[in-house]
Amino acid sequence: MARMKFLCDADRCIECQACVTACKNEHEVPWGINRRRVVTINDGLPGERSVSMACMHCTDAPCASVCPVSCFYTTDDGVVLHNKDTCIGCGYCSYACPFGAPQYPQTANFGTRGKMDKCTYCSGGPEPDMSQAEYVKYGANRLAEGKLPLCAEMCSTKALLAGDGDIIADIYRERVVTRGYGSGAWGWRTAYGDTVTV
């Protein structure tokens, strides 16, 4: 089985926000929810780099360990998903996540947040694959259709890679060797305990 991961090659990312837009459009994500965002480091300074970040689908996901209702589960592909029917919107996962992935659709009195929403690696939720119920709650299930996440597929510079961790790490390694530099596999050490070494 593949172990799905994201890898953003910051040396290629041009901060065009196509991944953000693709994600919002593909899943009909409501206003105010950002399953993916682009963060620019050292903005305006020499060596500035942009990184597209979403849920990294961590190994031993911290969100899952703090969830009071255990609504998280990891699929056979290593994708971390959650059940919105069980979620109570407590917000704990957002404090456990190192990547700012969990999003909430509302802010009402006493910190009421509504059901958590996050990147599903374009693979829906616990409902039957590609069902309407799944689409309404989690968005499209491209993985079930045999496709990769749309953010990576849409990436204009192929900076954002999605796929089996070993394969995308090899692609990245090859790029770094070829061009002679690389700013690293952002978030990998935090998410998976080890980064891509060249």
Add this chain to the structure above:
Amino acid sequence: MTYLSKLLAALSVVLAFGLVAPVAQAQVNPTQSSVNEDAMFQALGGENTVLSGRTTIPDREAGVLIKPDNKAWAVLQGSTLHTLSIVAVVGMIALLTLFYVIRGKIRVDSGLSGRTILRFNSIERFAHWTLASTFIILALTGLNLIIGKSVILPLFGESAFGTLSAWGKIAHNYLAWPFMAALVMIVLLWIIHNIPDKVDMEWIKQGGGLLKKGVHPPARKFNAGQKVIFWTVVIGGAGLSYTGIMLLFPAEAGTAADWQFYQIIHALIAAALSAIVIAHIYIGSVGMEGAFDAMGSGEVDENWAKEHHSLWVEEVKATQKRNTTQVTTPAE
């Protein structure tokens, strides 16, 4: 054919330039000194730091790219607090069971007199039961958030447990307010009776008469043990209230790290206070004969009162005598 060869020639020119240009550039490539994740983390102070930048989302928190520290809180919340809470509650229940087996129910040694004396009036009982009922629901729903996934979830299944926890969260958020109001009430009503004094020293020296039969150290309205409960509830309750408000209004709490700190403190106080309150419930119900009446009907048996609150009974009798004298003595 000529068209194709022209195209090939053009392509080769492009390729030649294309290949040469990057090589020439590579020697002075400024991108090679680009920001590097590992180097950045090291420069910012190791793994435990926040890596942030700028984003187009109008929320500064969204600019935080990687925050490995959050994983430390996840471990604390996900396993440390989980274990601690279970130890606190189960440990206290085990201790009390052991105490019950050894000491048994504490009886009124001189037997029940049948005459009663008013110990807590209706306002005091209202404050106590508002505090008690809200605390029990808050404690159970709070405990559910910490250990429910390993206790309730296997029993009821994910769907029912999710619904239960969602209602529990609402109850927790809203019942916190009557809890705080009742906390203020008991402070106003009882603080005067709970100032430590010399009598308490003697009570503590004699172990409150808890351990030996027939031992009844003197006490006023509240003995030293009850004073300890009072101050634990007041200080613990105030701590829970403050940290709880911070958790309810995350924006007021400050940064995410501050919120995490309040959450840990909230859970630690809650575990300790729950354990102490379980002991309080025990001694006020099955643990001691006649004790429940004090908060039940408010009227306690006179012999119970004499044994456990001798000085208070004298005070009450003296006041009653004064009052009756005043009423029955006609004006001159």
